Amino acid sequence: MMPSEDHSTDFSAPPMVEGIARVVAVEGSVVWLEPEQTSTCGACSSSSMCGAKGIGTAANSLERRRFPMDNQEKLTLGERVVVGVRENALVKASLTAYAIPLITLLVAGIVAQGMVGNDAITMLAMVAGLVIGLIVARISAKRLSTRGDLAPQFLRRAHAGETCHIE
């Protein structure tokens, strides 16, 4: 038997996380795409009974998740396309959005507890730390965004029956 090749440790070209989006508007050279229901919530077998569905899920926030893209492929209204973001972009994005505010929050809390030792003051320091962290996260998210690390890229047009093929 051939030993299976190990692709998971090859980080030279991070694979893309693919998703399917539909063209909902064409404005000159820019198309607006709306992601189709993604696998995490919509494909779940209990989605019809799921209590989390009403609280800002993919189902009712699809409209808010629309995103623009350059129309280099001459896409038309209603067309389905496969878009992708780099796999490590997701890790970078979650580190930016969550790790930075958490670190500033905890550092502020530990410093305040060490200096004063009062719960109320620690709490205030943590809230201040969280706000500072969010500002820092905002700045670094902008930087990531201008480098194009977060924007989905056009991969190909979707076939007629193609759906997300995430197990």
Add this chain to the structure above:
Amino acid sequence: MGEYVLLMVSAALVNNVILARFLGLCSFMGVTTRVDTAVGMGMATTFVITVSSMADWAVETYLLQPYGLGYLRTVTFILVIAAAVQFTEMTVRKVSPPLFQMLGIYLPLITTNCAVLGVALLLVEGKMNFIEATLFGFASSLGYSLVMVIFSGLRERLALAEVPRLFAGPPIGFIVASLLALAFMGFSGMQTN
């Protein structure tokens, strides 16, 4: 400082949320098919658990205990957690719309994650002060993320392995999870020292 480190190691490894307390098993099996989704879910859960631990501690100390409303604890905590998730969703959207497009999908799933409520109830039992409660929440969720990432890595390998047809998919996943839980039991030896 030493006691904080001990508290965090105990919460993250010895009493791991998933493998020792068996909380949050639905997301543990559900979103661990890929490492990147596990990281996204783990980080989002870490943030929500830490923020909701802080809020739950404040609600417990300043509202429920003084007015003898302990019987409302579960309901109140669920409300606080839902609010924390909404707060996180709003903040991420405000901080960066592109980030929200990538990460927003994981947030609603956390509302129904029992690990969040479990950690909140455990920190009330532990009679901790504010900083300890926050660090306990943070470390517990870090342990949760660690297990999620390890398990998703294992499942990515499993997807390539030849598994007997009867065991393919979730069954072999559960077997691997049990082996992982056994491995984490090794950390409980640290408790007596």
